[in-house]
Amino acid sequence: MLRVDIDRRIGDFHLRPQFAASDLVVLFGPSGCGKSLTLQAIAGLLTPDTGRIELPGGRLAFDAAARVDLPPQMRNVGYVVQDLALFPHMTARQNIEFGIAAWPAPRRRERVAHLVSLLGLEGLEDRRPREMSGGQQQRVALARALAAEPSLLLLDEPFSALDAPLRAVLRRELASLRRTLDLTTLFVTHDLNEAYTLADRIVVLDDGAVLQHGSREEIFRRPVSRRVAELVEVRNIIPGVIDAYLEGVAVVRTPWFTARVRDPNAPISGNVYVCVRPEHVLVLREGHEPRHGDVVLDAEIVEEQATSNNHRLYLRVPPVDADLGEPHIIEADVPAHPYEVLGIASRRDWRITLAAEHVTLVPRD
Amino acid sequence: MTAIGRSAAAASRRHRLGLEWLFAAPALLMTLFLGVPVAALIWRALTGDQLADNLTTALVLDALRLSAITSTVTLVIAVLIGTPLAWLLARRDFPGKTLVDMLVDLPIVLPPTVAGVALLVALGRRGVVGETLDEGGVQIAFTTVAVIFAQLFVSAPFYIRTVKAGFEAVEPVYEGIASTLGASPLRSFIRVTLPLAWPSIVAGAILCWARALSELGATLIFAGNLRGETQTMPLAIIAAFESGRSIEVPIALSVILVAAAAILLLLLRVVARTAPAMR
Numbered sequence: 173m174l175r176v177d178i179d180r181r182i183g184d185f186h187l188r189p190q191f192a193a194s195d196l197v198v199l200f201g202p203s204g205c206g207k208s209l210t211l212q213a214i215a216g217l218l219t220p221d222t223g224r225i226e227l228p229g230g231r232l233a234f235d236a237a238a239r240v241d242l243p244p245q246m247r248n249v250g251y252v253v254q255d256l257a258l259f260p261h262m263t264a265r266q267n268i269e270f271g272i273a274a275w276p277a278p279r280r281r282e283r284v285a286h287l288v289s290l291l292g293l294e295g296l297e298d299r300r301p302r303e304m305s306g307g308q309q310q311r312v313a314l315a316r317a318l319a320a321e322p323s324l325l326l327l328d329e330p331f332s333a334l335d336a337p338l339r340a341v342l343r344r345e346l347a348s349l350r351r352t353l354d355l356t357t358l359f360v361t362h363d364l365n366e367a368y369t370l371a372d373r374i375v376v377l378d379d380g381a382v383l384q385h386g387s388r389e390e391i392f393r394r395p396v397s398r399r400v401a402e403l404v405e406v407r408n409i410i411p412g413v414i415d416a417y418l419e420g421v422a423v424v425r426t427p428w429f430t431a432r433v434r435d436p437n438a439p440i441s442g443n444v445y446v447c448v449r450p451e452h453v454l455v456l457r458e459g460h461e462p463r464h465g466d467v468v469l470d471a472e473i474v475e476e477q478a479t480s481n482n483h484r485l486y487l488r489v490p491p492v493d494a495d496l497g498e499p500h501i502i503e504a505d506v507p508a509h510p511y512e513v514l515g516i517a518s519r520r521d522w523r524i525t526l527a528a529e530h531v532t533l534v535p536r537d
Numbered sequence: 538m539t540a541i542g543r544s545a546a547a548a549s550r551r552h553r554l555g556l557e558w559l560f561a562a563p564a565l566l567m568t569l570f571l572g573v574p575v576a577a578l579i580w581r582a583l584t585g586d587q588l589a590d591n592l593t594t595a596l597v598l599d600a601l602r603l604s605a606i607t608s609t610v611t612l613v614i615a616v617l618i619g620t621p622l623a624w625l626l627a628r629r630d631f632p633g634k635t636l637v638d639m640l641v642d643l644p645i646v647l648p649p650t651v652a653g654v655a656l657l658v659a660l661g662r663r664g665v666v667g668e669t670l671d672e673g674g675v676q677i678a679f680t681t682v683a684v685i686f687a688q689l690f691v692s693a694p695f696y697i698r699t700v701k702a703g704f705e706a707v708e709p710v711y712e713g714i715a716s717t718l719g720a721s722p723l724r725s726f727i728r729v730t731l732p733l734a735w736p737s738i739v740a741g742a743i744l745c746w747a748r749a750l751s752e753l754g755a756t757l758i759f760a761g762n763l764r765g766e767t768q769t770m771p772l773a774i775i776a777a778f779e780s781g782r783s784i785e786v787p788i789a790l791s792v793i794l795v796a797a798a799a800i801l802l803l804l805l806r807v808v809a810r811t812a813p814a815m816r
Contacts, residue, residue, distance in 0.1 A: 217713045244716040251717040257710045261732045270728070271718035320719060
């Protein structure tokens, strides 16, 4: 188990991540939130002011109180940085061998051969980085980081420089590689899709601190705060007030609707935000009755954005009492096929529902 | 072609007449000014009588030998103790860094004669440090060692400047990654930083050597002009002129220096061309 609990001030920025990780954990957050600095601290390239870092296997890498601060070369942590930093003057083989130069030659050759076949680098051993494609360089960087059999692998947005199809391929490869390696891996990304695809567990970092740490489903379905909801693109974050709470069901009133929400982790009184992901806002077919308990709203499409497989609808919902408040824009995602079947392109007024089981609440000041 | 077409064509021609035509004349003038003396020197050397004889006079041979030895020793010292300084200036903050940085720049802008006076005041027999050395039986001024000191003083800054810039151009992330791969700081310096900064190191060495080879003012003042001991090629040219015998010996010495300079400049070109290929 990797345990990180550190504190470091850099100018105005206050880095203070605190989390534990095993298997594959994605460190997710916007640019400048301190993800890369956290990895640098774990690798030993950035010294925290205070705190503690324990590597998998229980080895202490840093402990301000005990005056422990292992230099990077003694941590045995594999680290792949964003622009890879392959040594340009060395071939792929020399790059991979760099970390195991002290191994006896036969064992070293065996290890390199193993990594070359594991990562599909056959035939590229004697090429320099500039003679390889982005994806090949990526694999060499990974092989180099894995060569010395590290106890921990740190990956800092390693796919960000590649184009989308290749990124998808490498993500799949990394996922299967991880299963064979059984190695604690910390993967940093600001790409929500990447986080979702790779993660068993996600640590959400913002402005230097951990906001939430949990399984992928928890993070995406049950964000604990408005900020996390924003970061995981819940999109519909609607202010409301809890009117009543009875037998696990909160009755939440907003200017646009009243919802009955069954959210075991939610506040039971006071001001809240109602959170619904756009894919959980459903457009109702003509004559189709809503399910009992779902919030049903009359809405008008005011704008839409299409991608190749999805339509994001911006739906205007009028306030319950026209004297109290403005209309609200709710965002809904409709996949391409239902979009055509329903004939959404030809009509602007629809009934929509917020699927009750996907509505969650976070506190509001 | 229509009238409009013709006038448009004329306008295009007129406005396409680039700056190059305006600047060609002064540029040619400057090129001639730089080229003619060198060409004249080479022409005189080749057409004059007994270039081979002049090249092999004892005066020339002594100067050649001394120049070769002193400039090479200077280069070796500059590399050995200049490289660590360049790395520190490029990579670390330390107290007095600004001062050190300025000290390194100073000899580049200082007249070499001033450097010679400074060295004499410091290391001469009655100099600030020299007096103590003299009591211990060590004399530097007016010896071959003084020639090397004078050359090192004026030429090492060129090496240090160039190599410092070279180290600065190596992304620190390479050294960071090398250390996560188990490399000690020294190993990562030797295996990663040095090779990546190699083109700058070679370029710095060439500049340094060229500057050492042409050193005159500081040597004259701090080391004197003693044949076989402190009389390098530039000093030998002066000595030959002062003896007033002929201009043929200075020409022979000059041709050697021109040839050396040309070779060094060519080397510099080659290094500059191979450098980007490493990245």
